[in-house]
Amino acid sequence: MDIKLDPSRDDLPLMANTSHILVKHYVLDLDVDFESQIIEGTIVLFFESGNKFKKQSSSTEETYPSESNEACKFRTAEPCHIPVTNTRTVSSKMGYNDFVICGKGEKDTSGKDGNHDNQEQASGISSSKYCCDTGNHGSEDFLLVLDCCDLSVLKVEEVDVAAVPGIEKFTRSPKLRNQIVRELVALPADRWREQLDYYARCSQAPGCGELLFDIDTWSLQIRKTGAQTATDFPHAIRIRYTTKPQGRSVTWTSDQSGRPCVYTMGSPINNRALFPCQEPPVAMSTWQATVRAAASFVVLMSGENSAKPTQLREGCSSWHYYVTMPMPASTFTIAVGSWTETKPEICSSNDLATERSFSPFEADFRYVGVCGHMEYPCRFQNASATTQEIIPHRVFAPVCLKGACQETLLPLIPPCLSAAHSVLGTHPFSRLDVLIVPANFPSLGMASPHLVFLSQSTLTGMSQLCGTRLCHEIAHAWFGLAIGARDWTEEWLSEGFATHLEDVFWAKAQQLAPDETQEQQELRACLRWRRLQDEVRNSPEDMQVLRPNKEKTGHVSDSGSSVIKHGLNPEKVFMQVHYLKGYFLLRFLAKRLGDDTYFSFLRKFVHTFHGQLILSQDFLQMLLESIPEERRLELSVENIFRDWLETSGIPQPLQRERLAGAECGLARQVSAEVAKWVRVNRRPRKRKRKETEVLEKLLPDQLVLLLEHLLEQKTMNPRTLQRLERTYHLSEQDAEVRHRWCELVVKHKYTKAYRNVERFLQEDQAMGIYLYGELMVSEDARQQQLARRCFELSREQMDRPSAEVVAEMLF
Numbered sequence: 164m165d166i167k168l169d170p171s172r173d174d175l176p177l178m179a180n181t182s183h184i185l186v187k188h189y190v191l192d193l194d195v196d197f198e199s200q201i202i203e204g205t206i207v208l209f210f211e212s213g214n215k216f217k218k219q220s221s222s223t224e225e226t227y228p229s230e231s232n233e234a235c236k237f238r239t240a241e242p243c244h245i246p247v248t249n250t251r252t253v254s255s256k257m258g259y260n261d262f263v264i265c266g267k268g269e270k271d272t273s274g275k276d277g278n279h280d281n282q283e284q285a286s287g288i289s290s291s292k293y294c295c296d297t298g299n300h301g302s303e304d305f306l307l308v309l310d311c312c313d314l315s316v317l318k319v320e321e322v323d324v325a326a327v328p329g330i331e332k333f334t335r336s337p338k339l340r341n342q343i344v345r346e347l348v349a350l351p352a353d354r355w356r357e358q359l360d361y362y363a364r365c366s367q368a369p370g371c372g373e374l375l376f377d378i379d380t381w382s383l384q385i386r387k388t389g390a391q392t393a394t395d396f397p398h399a400i401r402i403r404y405t406t407k408p409q410g411r412s413v414t415w416t417s418d419q420s421g422r423p424c425v426y427t428m429g430s431p432i433n434n435r436a437l438f439p440c441q442e443p444p445v446a447m448s449t450w451q452a453t454v455r456a457a458a459s460f461v462v463l464m465s466g467e468n469s470a471k472p473t474q475l476r477e478g479c480s481s482w483h484y485y486v487t488m489p490m491p492a493s494t495f496t497i498a499v500g501s502w503t504e505t506k507p508e509i510c511s512s513n514d515l516a517t518e519r520s521f522s523p524f525e526a527d528f529r530y531v532g533v534c535g536h537m538e539y540p541c542r543f544q545n546a547s548a549t550t551q552e553i554i555p556h557r558v559f560a561p562v563c564l565k566g567a568c569q570e571t572l573l574p575l576i577p578p579c580l581s582a583a584h585s586v587l588g589t590h591p592f593s594r595l596d597v598l599i600v601p602a603n604f605p606s607l608g609m610a611s612p613h614l615v616f617l618s619q620s621t622l623t624g625m626s627q628l629c630g631t632r633l634c635h636e637i638a639h640a641w642f643g644l645a646i647g648a649r650d651w652t653e654e655w656l657s658e659g660f661a662t663h664l665e666d667v668f669w670a671k672a673q674q675l676a677p678d679e680t681q682e683q684q685e686l687r688a689c690l691r692w693r694r695l696q697d698e699v700r701n702s703p704e705d706m707q708v709l710r711p712n713k714e715k716t717g718h719v720s721d722s723g724s725s726v727i728k729h730g731l732n733p734e735k736v737f738m739q740v741h742y743l744k745g746y747f748l749l750r751f752l753a754k755r756l757g758d759d760t761y762f763s764f765l766r767k768f769v770h771t772f773h774g775q776l777i778l779s780q781d782f783l784q785m786l787l788e789s790i791p792e793e794r795r796l797e798l799s800v801e802n803i804f805r806d807w808l809e810t811s812g813i814p815q816p817l818q819r820e821r822l823a824g825a826e827c828g829l830a831r832q833v834s835a836e837v838a839k840w841v842r843v844n845r846r847p848r849k850r851k852r853k854e855t856e857v858l859e860k861l862l863p864d865q866l867v868l869l870l871e872h873l874l875e876q877k878t879m880n881p882r883t884l885q886r887l888e889r890t891y892h893l894s895e896q897d898a899e900v901r902h903r904w905c906e907l908v909v910k911h912k913y914t915k916a917y918r919n920v921e922r923f924l925q926e927d928q929a930m931g932i933y934l935y936g937e938l939m940v941s942e943d944a945r946q947q948q949l950a951r952r953c954f955e956l957s958r959e960q961m962d963r964p965s966a967e968v969v970a971e972m973l974f
Contacts, residue, residue, distance in 0.1 A: 175730025424500025536774025659745015
C-alpha cells in the first residue's frame with residue numbers, strides 16, 4: 164500500500180504496526196562513504212510480540228488504514244545474490260583531497276528498490292497469490308510494517324540465532340530461534356553487558372532464509388510465508404540497505420573548515436531515511452552501532468560509552484557505541500566529520516573527582532526507590548550516580564572554532580550541569596558530548612541521548628546566548644528524552660519544560676542573588692510575551708493549539724499506526740508556539756504553587772516518570788493531587804485543557820496576568836533608554852556639539868528589548884543608527900542582538916551596515932530565514948539583490964526545508 168501525501172503540506176504518518184510486535188533492540192553495522200554520499204550496511208532487529216503492547220481505545224478515523232484492509236502484492240523480481248559476509252575491502256581512490264574512502268562489500272546491481280524476494284519466489288511461487296495481514300487474526304500471513312523512507316532496501320532475511328556458539332548458556336530452547344530471542348530480550352538489567360555481547364554475536368549469525376518485502380513511500384513491509392501471527396514471525400531479521408544522497412534524515416555538507424561531514428539534523432521525518440525502524444514513540448528500544456569511516460573522521464553518536472576508534476587496515480577506522488536505556492528510535496543521532504576535541508587548558512583534580520564516570524557495569528546498585536519503567540540499568544537506582552553533579556563531557560568542533568569553544572562554551576558546561584542537578588536531581592545520562600555543527604544546521608540546538616548539537620551562532624558575543632541554549636538542551640535530558648511525549652503532537656511536554664527550565668538553570672549557573680534572578684526571569688518573560696503575540700498574529704490558528712487531538716490524544720489505530728498533525732508542514736519548523744505557550748503555562752503553575760513547592764513536585768515527577776512516555780494529563784493530574792484542595796483555587800485538568808492546551812490564541816489567564824503585571828526594573832531601564840534614543844533621533848542635524856544624553860550599559864536581553872522597541876519607530880536617521888551601533892558595539896553582540904540589529908538596518912535601509920546583514924545570513928543561517936523575507940518585502944532593489952546574492956552563496960549548504968522556504972520568497 165502506498166499512501167500518497169504531499170510532503171510540503173500534510174501530516175506525518177507513523178506506519179509501524181507496533182500494537183502487534185515491537186523492536187526491542189537494533190544492531191547497526193554501517194559504512195560511511197563521503198565520495199558517493201551514502202551510508203550502507205545492515206541493521207538487525209530483535210523483536211518481542213504480543214497484544215500487551217496495545218494502548219488505550221483505538222481511534223481509526225484519523226489514522227491511515229492498516230495493511231490488513233487490502234491485499235499486499237509483493238512484486239516478483241530476479242533473486243538478489245548478496246553474499247552474507249563481513250569481509251570488507253578498501254578503495255584506493257582518493258576523494259575530497261586527502262580523505263581515504265572506506266570500501267564496502269558487494270553491492271546489489273539490480274537497480275530496483277523493494278522488489279527482491281526469497282528463493283521460494285524465484286522458483287516460481289507468485290507472491291501476488293498471498294494476502295497479508297498486519298494483525299494476528301485470520302489465516303493470512305502476518306505483515307511486519309516498518310517506517311522507512313528514501314532508502315534502497317537490498318535484502319531482508321531471517322537470522323539464525325540458534326547458530327551462535329554458546330547461545331545455549333542462557334536459553335532453555337537452543338533450537339527454537341524465536342524463543343532464544345524472547346529470552347535474550349528478557350535478560351535482567353544486571354546482565355546488560357552479556358546481553359549486548361549476545362546481541363552482537365546474533366547479529367553476525369548467518370541468514371536462514373530470505374523474506375518477502377515491498378517498499379512504498381513511507382514504509383517497508385515484510386512477511387514470511389506461513390508465519391500467520393506476530394508470534395510466528397521471525398524475531399530476529401537482518402536488512403541490508405543503503406541511504407540515498409538526498410535522503411531527508413541526514414545532511415551531507417561541509418563544516419566551517421571546509422571539510423566534508425554528515426549528520427542527523429532533526430528532520431521532520433526523523434530517522435526513517437537513515438535506517439528502517441519503528442517510529443512511534445511507544446517502540447522504546449535499545450541499540451548498538453558499529454560505524455566505519457576513513458581514519459581522518461571522528462564518529463559521534465547517541466551512546467553511553469565515549470567510543471575510541473579501532474584502526475582497520477588501509478586507513479579506515481571503526482567506532483562502536485551502545486545504549487542500555489530504551490528510547491524511541493527517533494532519538495538516535497549520528498555525526499561524522501573531521502571534528503577536533505576541545506579540552507580545557509588546565510584540569511584540576513577536583514574536576515576529575517566530580518566528573519568520574521559511573522558506568523552501569525561498575526555501579527553500586529543500591530536501590531534508592533522503585534522505578535516505574537521497564538527494566539534497564541537505571542542511574543536513578545545507582546546511589547553514586549544520584550550524587551554526581553557534573554557528568555563527564557567532551558566538546559567537539561571544526562578546527563577553526565576550537566578557540567571559540569575553549570573560550571566560550573567549555574567553561575559553561577560544568578556550572579550548567581551542576582545547576583541542572585541542583586534543580587532536578589540525578590542526571591538521566593552518564594555522559595555528554597557537545598558538537599558545534601555546520602552553519603546549515605536549522606536550529607540553535609538539538610538534544611539527543613548523550614549528544615547535544617549547538618549552532619555556531621551560540622559562540623558569538625557574551626556567554627548569555629550560549630549559556631541559555633546549553634541549559635535548554637541539558638533540560639531535554641529529563642524532558643524530551645528520559646521522559647517523552649506518548650503523542651508527538653504534545654510537543655509542549657518537551658519544549659515548554661526546556662524553555663521554562665533554561666531560565667532556572669542559567670540563573671543558578673551564574674550564581675545570581677534571588678532579586679537578580681527574578682529580574683532577569685521577568686525580563687525574559689517580557690521578551691517571550693512579545694514573541695508569543697507576534698506568533699499568534701502571524702500563524703494559522705489550528706497550529707497554535709498545544710493539544711490538537713484533544714480527547715483522542717494518544718490514540719492509535721488497531722495496528723498501532725497513527726499520524727502527527729502538521730508533522731510535515733514547512734511552517735511548523737519556524738514556529739515557537741509550543742515553546743512559548745508551554746513555558747507560560749508552567750510559569751503560571753509555578754507562580755500559583757510557589758517555586759519551592761513546584762520544584763519539589765517536579766523532582767518527584769521526574770523520579771516517578773523517568774524512562775516512560777506521558778500525556779499532558781499524567782503531569783497535570785499528579786501536580787494537582789500534590790496540592791491541598793484548598794490551595795487549588797479552581798485549578799483542574801479540565802480547566803487547564805480548556806484555557807491553555809486546546810484553544811488557539813493567547814490563553815485568557817495569561818492575558819489577565821500580563822495586563823495586571825507591572826513592568827520589571829530591567830524593562831523599565833530599557834524604556835528609559837528608548838526614550839533617550841527617540842529624543843536623539845528627533846534632534847535636527849546641527850554643528851558638532853557635546854552629546855547630552857547619558858546612555859546606560861545594557862545586558863544582552865535588554866539590548867534585544869531596546870532594539871525591538873526601536874523597530875516600532877517609523878523612521879530612524881542614519882546618524883542615530885550609526886551612534887546606536889557604536890554605543891553598544893552591536894556587530895560584536897550575540898546572534899539574538901545582531902538579528903534585531905539587522906532587522907533595524909533593513910527597515911531603515913541603513914546601507915553602511917548591510918555588511919552586517921550579509922554576515923548574518925551567511926553565518927547565522929538558523930536565524931536568518933525571516934531576514935530574507937524582510938529584504939524582499941521592502942521592494943528595494945539593492946536589498947533584494949543582497950538577498951539573492953547571499954542565497955546563491957549559501958543555498959547549496961542550506962538544509963532543504965529552509966532553502967525551499969527562502970527560494971519561495973525570492974523567486
